[in-house]
Amino acid sequence: MKVVHKPVLLKESVELLTSNGGKIYVDCTLGGGGHAKEILKRRKDIYLIGIDKDDDAIEIAKENLKEFEGRISIYKADFRNLDLVLQEEGIEEVDGFLFDLGVSTFQIKGERGFSFQIDAPLDMRMDPEQTLTAYKVVNNYPEKELIRILKEFGEEKFAVKIAKAIVQRRKKKPIETTGELVDIILSVVPEYYKHGRIHPATRTFQAIRIEVNKELESLKEALEKTQEFLAPKGRLVVISFHSLEDRIVKNFMKERENQGILRILTKKPITPSLEELKENPASRSAKLRAAEKL
Numbered sequence: 001m002k003v004v005h006k007p008v009l010l011k012e013s014v015e016l017l018t019s020n021g022g023k024i025y026v027d028c029t030l031g032g033g034g035h036a037k038e039i040l041k042r043r044k045d046i047y048l049i050g051i052d053k054d055d056d057a058i059e060i061a062k063e064n065l066k067e068f069e070g071r072i073s074i075y076k077a078d079f080r081n082l083d084l085v086l087q088e089e090g091i092e093e094v095d096g097f098l099f100d101l102g103v104s105t106f107q108i109k110g111e112r113g114f115s116f117q118i119d120a121p122l123d124m125r126m127d128p129e130q131t132l133t134a135y136k137v138v139n140n141y142p143e144k145e146l147i148r149i150l151k152e153f154g155e156e157k158f159a160v161k162i163a164k165a166i167v168q169r170r171k172k173k174p175i176e177t178t179g180e181l182v183d184i185i186l187s188v189v190p191e192y193y194k195h196g197r198i199h200p201a202t203r204t205f206q207a208i209r210i211e212v213n214k215e216l217e218s219l220k221e222a223l224e225k226t227q228e229f230l231a232p233k234g235r236l237v238v239i240s241f242h243s244l245e246d247r248i249v250k251n252f253m254k255e256r257e258n259q260g261i262l263r264i265l266t267k268k269p270i271t272p273s274l275e276e277l278k279e280n281p282a283s284r285s286a287k288l289r290a291a292e293k294l
């Protein structure tokens with residue numbers, strides 16, 4: 001079955017990005033190319049640079065965006081290196097950057113260890129060429145580090161219990177799969193936690209994924225770098241999927257607004273409409289923030 005990623009907050013984000021009438025846009029999280037396609041359809045004179053660090057995403061996007069050949073360049077890179085990509089393109093000014101953070105449906109639905117619902121090897125790398133995997137985090141990190149990660153990146157209130165259980169289990173034999181990790185979590189969290197709004201493994205999986213892909217560091221670095229390239233009236237548009245990312249984006253935009261560098265266009269973050277939520281429940285935690293370079 002072909003897995004398709006439904007772009008989130010598509011119309012809203014592309015409108016905020018392109019309504020400044022610019023010509024050069026960078027999609028820092030190309031994924032399957034859903035947002036990229038909508039951006040390119042806006043005006044014929046738009047040129048788009050697409051970045052993703054996942055080889056599968058690049059393949060799918062290339063296929064999906066074939067009709068725009070000549071108006072798009074696709075790079076396999078971490079968006080924290082967007083400056084290197086733009087240097088290679090010979091581009092000094094950009095009219096807008098889009099970040100649609102998190103994982104895409106084909107990453108979640110694949111057997112790459114992103115989901116606690118699919119039993120698979122503990123991997124979780126967006127970039128299959130990097131060496132750090134979820135397996136290494138779960139089996140090699142000291143208990144203290146595991147606790148820190150679960151608390152900081154998962155806001156998991158049973159971080160200590162879960163980390164201790166992981167360490168106990170791996171003494172007997174390495175923890176190889178997502179299924180084993182889920183069992184460990186279920187074996188130590190209280191009964192009521194199993195009947196909450198989210199699955200008890202959600203936060204642990206989020207935390208490990210953030211650690212493996214260095215998601216928060218990459219985001220902070222990339223946001224800083226956009227500032228070197230944004231043209232006057234250039235737009236920075238970010239869709240985030242959890243509070244840690246959203247806080248980074250919100251604080252970044254506020255600080256730059258206070259310094260007279262950016263003007264925030266979304267006083268409150270934009271969230272999916274009821275219609276979108278019905279059609280695509282995966283969009284439920286999305287928050288869209290946008291700002292304009294002064």
Ligand SMILES: C[S@@+](CC[C@H](N)C(=O)[O-])C[C@H]1O[C@@H](n2cnc3c(N)ncnc32)[C@H](O)[C@@H]1O
Pocket residue numbers: 005006007008028029030031032033034035036051052053054057077078079080100101102103104126218219
């Ligand atoms: C939610 S998906 C984007 C979906 C896309 N907007 C679409 O409509 O198809 C996020 C994508 O960002 C990529 N990604 C996440 N962090 C990245 C990073 N630091 N550098 C490059 N790509 C990243 C992921 O590999 C994934 O393909």
